[in-house]
Amino acid sequence: xxxxxxxxxxxxxxxxxxxxxxxxxxxxxxxxxxxxxxxxxxxxxxxxxxxxxxxxxxxxxxxxxxxxxxxxxxxxxxxxxxxxxxxxxxxxxxxxxxxxxxxxxxxxxxxxxxxxxxxxxxxxxxxxxxxxxxxxxxxxxxxxxxxxxxxxxxxxxxxxxxxxxxxxxxxxxxxxxxxxxxxxxxxxxxxxxxxxxxxxxxxxxxxxxxxxxxxxxxxxxxxxxxxxxxxxxxxxxxxxxxxxxxxxxxxxxxxxxxxxxxxxxxxxxxxxxxxxxxxxxxxxxxxxxxxxxxxxxxxxxxxxxxxxxxxxxxxxxxx
Amino acid sequence: xxxxxxxxxxxxxxxxxxxxxxxxxxxxxxxxxxxxxxxxxxxxxxxxxxxxxxxxxxxxxxxxxxxxxxxxxxxxxxxxxxxxxxxxxxxxxxxxxxxxxxxxxxxxxxxxxxxxxxxxxxxxxxxxxxxxxxxxxxxxxxxxxxxxxxxxxxxxxxxxxxxxxxxxxxxxxxxxxxxxxxxxxxxxxxxxxxxxxxxxxxxxxxxxxxxxxxxxxxxxxxxxxxxxxxxxxxxxxxxxxxxxxxxxxxxxxxxxxxxxxxxxxxxxxxxxxxxxxxxxxxxxxxxxxxxxxxxxxxxxxxxxxxxxxxxxxxxxxxxxxxxxxxxxxxxxxxxxxxxxxxxxxxxxxxxxxxxxxxxxxxxxxxxxxxxxxxxxxxxxxxxxxxxxxxxxxxxxxxxxxxxxxxxxxxxxxxxxxxxxxxxxxxxxxxxx
Numbered sequence: 001x002x003x004x005x006x007x008x009x010x011x012x013x014x015x016x017x018x019x020x021x022x023x024x025x026x027x028x029x030x031x032x033x034x035x036x037x038x039x040x041x042x043x044x045x046x047x048x049x050x051x052x053x054x055x056x057x058x059x060x061x062x063x064x065x066x067x068x069x070x071x072x073x074x075x076x077x078x079x080x081x082x083x084x085x086x087x088x089x090x091x092x093x094x095x096x097x098x099x100x101x102x103x104x105x106x107x108x109x110x111x112x113x114x115x116x117x118x119x120x121x122x123x124x125x126x127x128x129x130x131x132x133x134x135x136x137x138x139x140x141x142x143x144x145x146x147x148x149x150x151x152x153x154x155x156x157x158x159x160x161x162x163x164x165x166x167x168x169x170x171x172x173x174x175x176x177x178x179x180x181x182x183x184x185x186x187x188x189x190x191x192x193x194x195x196x197x198x199x200x201x202x203x204x205x206x207x208x209x210x211x212x213x214x215x216x217x218x219x220x221x222x223x224x225x226x227x228x229x230x231x232x233x234x235x236x237x238x239x240x241x242x243x244x245x246x247x248x249x250x251x252x253x254x255x256x257x258x259x260x261x262x263x264x265x266x267x268x269x270x271x272x273x274x275x276x277x278x279x280x281x282x283x284x285x286x287x288x289x290x291x292x293x294x295x296x297x298x299x300x301x302x303x304x305x306x307x308x309x310x311x312x313x314x315x316x317x318x319x
Numbered sequence: 320x321x322x323x324x325x326x327x328x329x330x331x332x333x334x335x336x337x338x339x340x341x342x343x344x345x346x347x348x349x350x351x352x353x354x355x356x357x358x359x360x361x362x363x364x365x366x367x368x369x370x371x372x373x374x375x376x377x378x379x380x381x382x383x384x385x386x387x388x389x390x391x392x393x394x395x396x397x398x399x400x401x402x403x404x405x406x407x408x409x410x411x412x413x414x415x416x417x418x419x420x421x422x423x424x425x426x427x428x429x430x431x432x433x434x435x436x437x438x439x440x441x442x443x444x445x446x447x448x449x450x451x452x453x454x455x456x457x458x459x460x461x462x463x464x465x466x467x468x469x470x471x472x473x474x475x476x477x478x479x480x481x482x483x484x485x486x487x488x489x490x491x492x493x494x495x496x497x498x499x500x501x502x503x504x505x506x507x508x509x510x511x512x513x514x515x516x517x518x519x520x521x522x523x524x525x526x527x528x529x530x531x532x533x534x535x536x537x538x539x540x541x542x543x544x545x546x547x548x549x550x551x552x553x554x555x556x557x558x559x560x561x562x563x564x565x566x567x568x569x570x571x572x573x574x575x576x577x578x579x580x581x582x583x584x585x586x587x588x589x590x591x592x593x594x595x596x597x598x599x600x601x602x603x604x605x606x607x608x609x610x611x612x613x614x615x616x617x618x619x620x621x622x623x624x625x626x627x628x629x630x631x632x633x634x635x636x637x638x639x640x641x642x643x644x645x646x647x648x649x650x651x652x653x654x655x656x657x658x659x660x661x662x663x664x665x666x667x668x669x670x671x672x673x674x675x676x677x678x679x680x681x682x683x684x685x686x687x688x689x690x691x692x693x694x695x696x697x698x699x700x701x702x703x704x705x706x707x708x709x710x711x712x713x714x715x716x717x718x719x720x721x722x723x724x725x726x727x728x729x730x731x732x733x734x735x736x737x738x739x740x741x742x743x744x745x746x747x748x749x750x751x
Contacts, residue, residue: 065749067749068410068414068431069410069413069414069431069432069434069435069437070435153572172571174572174575175571175572175574175575176571260575261575261576261577261580262577263575263577263716263719263720264716264720265575266571266574266575266723266727267574267720267721267723267724267727267729268716268717268720268723279712279713279716280713282407282712283406283407283410283710283711283712283713284406284407284409284410284413284427284428284431284432285427285431285710285712285713285746286410287713287746287749
């Protein structure tokens with residue numbers, strides 16, 4: 001067996017294929033410019049058909065009075081003016097925004113704490129990692145149904161609270177506006193913890209152990225190690241999770257839909273932006289123009305939210 | 320870092336696009352190609368919803384065979400769609416121009432498809448058909464808001480008696496031999512029940528649009544171009560519910576309940592009154608035998624005519640074999656076939672004269688025939704109160720939400736009904 005030795009001072013270059021006509025080879029390469037695009041065609045087709053075209057379509061119909069069966073006429077900003085007068089839109093905007101404000105900080109911090117606690121190779125840690133991840137693989141509808149039963153007036157939670165004498169009468173988790181909204185937030189957090197925990201586990205694995213050793217030698221305890229080694233080590237991951245969970249929280253649908261039995265709560269006070277879009281934009285009598293306008297507003301608001309987070313991310317990186 | 324930001328921008332835009340891409344629109348239906356006066360022949364598709372099962376499949380297969388035998392050279396492909404998402408299926412088909420030739424639907428869907436020109440105006444295409452059906456059934460498929468056109472062959476009707484849990488009546492200090500027959504009596508007894516019992520109630524759902532009709536409110540103006548249920552009678556009805564709610568005669572859950580929740584409450588023994596259909600008795604017998612042992616029945620509570628529901632068969636305006644589609648729709652809704660289907664499905668026929676059959680007039684002493692005969696009599700005076708343009712999604716949900724807000728005291732009853740009417744009027748105008 002022989003080993004080829006390549007001198008370090010000579011760059012390794014592949015030799016050009018001998019060709020009877022150099023120009024022919026160049027032209028053949030030139031004529032195959034489309035080959036990389038062929039590989040991209042399936043993905044581009046899916047993105048084009050299912051995302052770009054509907055996106056452009058929604059953009060266009062947001063300025064029309066179209067319904068599900070009638071294309072409609074251009075009405076300018078009329079749909080947006082109608083939005084401002086629609087109390088359901090205000091309710092939905094408040095609920096979705098509140099969801100972001102409450103859920104996102106919890107989603108950024110709690111999975112990190114959990115990930116820090118369950119990191120390690122022992123079996124018991126593996127068990128906890130699996131247990132925390134389990135809700136992620138369950139459908140939002142199933143989770144919603146479970147929690148609907150748990151939070152009902154005759155549900156386990158109320159029975160337990162009464163048994164412990166914490167409350168004298170069942171709490172209206174599923175009918176009171178704020179209790180229901182916070183119950184839905186709790187379900188969202190419960191479902192998402194495991195997912196973000198796994199992302200943090202990957203980020204934690206990238207932190208050099210020597211940093212912890214150095215901190216320990218400097219006399220740092222667990223809290224100081226967490227604050228001065230772990231947190232800086234996962235800062236970019238935190239920003240990513242903040243971004244992802246913001247988008248998910250603002251687009252919340254399944255949890256609220258199931259907990260309110262699909263009604264948007266008593267008096268529609270728990271409607272979220274996506275529920276409002278679903279209500280206006282589906283069914284035979286759908287007002288697709290109006291639903292498109294709501295979608296567009298949601299798109300702009302989410303875009304703004306993402307822009308702010310990306311700006312923060314860049315600012316952090318520049319420090 | 321800059322690279323990661325760019326990736327973030329792309330990822331964010333992609334996710335955002337997904338949220339925006341959820342909305343779509345539609346083109347109009349294709350122009351018709353077949354004529355109503357053409358030859359009967361060729362292939363058509365007949366679509367029902369939620370009727371292909373052990374109970375009904377033999378009936379429909381025999382029906383299709385009989386039609387094909389009567390009209391050699393025709394082929395009827397029967398397809399059935401699940402109840403879940405049926406409206407979405409209809410809208411997708413109508414948008415794509417692939418609506419089956421003959422389709423089973425209620426007046427609400429027929430109104431929408433009729434307004435888009437997707438289905439045939441029967442009164443125009445087949446003017447002689449009117450005499451084959453009960454006047455009320457024909458009128459229910461005739462839409463003032465669409466210029467008085469009739470957009471479907473009436474098929475089966477359904478209404479039902481009031482069911483009462485007599486055990487709860489006794490438990491809560493009411494006389495089970497003095498069942499309420501009017502709304503005033505119902506509200507009065509509901510208040511008594513609320514005062515005497517904590518865990519049960521007389522009613523478990525807010526009034527729906529049919530309730531306004533039965534109570535005596537005017538639902539729409541004369542020409543069907545605007546809603547009017549925010550009149551004095553409508554306000555009085557909701558005020559009665561508000562009074563009941565404030566007196567603990569209606570739970571907070573009731574403000575959010577749908578019909579399915581109401582039935583569940585009745586079966587669970589927490590509800591004393593249920594407006595049933597002709598299916599209800601058998602359903603209770605099979606799924607809630609304890610409740611079945613204690614039920615009493617009475618006529619449907621109404622200050623005016625009792626409510627009924629109607630199902631129809633519409634014909635695709637673009638059908639390539641329109642004559643065959645019309646012939647088949649008339650065949651299915653003929654007196655003979657409606658009678659047979661009514662026996663299979665515990666519903667009532669809309670064809671003229673069929674209700675006079677002994678099946679609907681003679682009792683054999685069993686509760687089942689008692690319900691059938693009583694309800695058949697009720698059909699004679701019942702009205703399809705649901706306005707065809709009233710959307711089961713947007714309009715009905717808004718009405719329920721506004722009433723709930725009024726009961727909670729967030730708005731006045733009049734303002735709540737005004738807001739609901741305004742919302743429905745805007746939708747009505749947008750759809751025309």
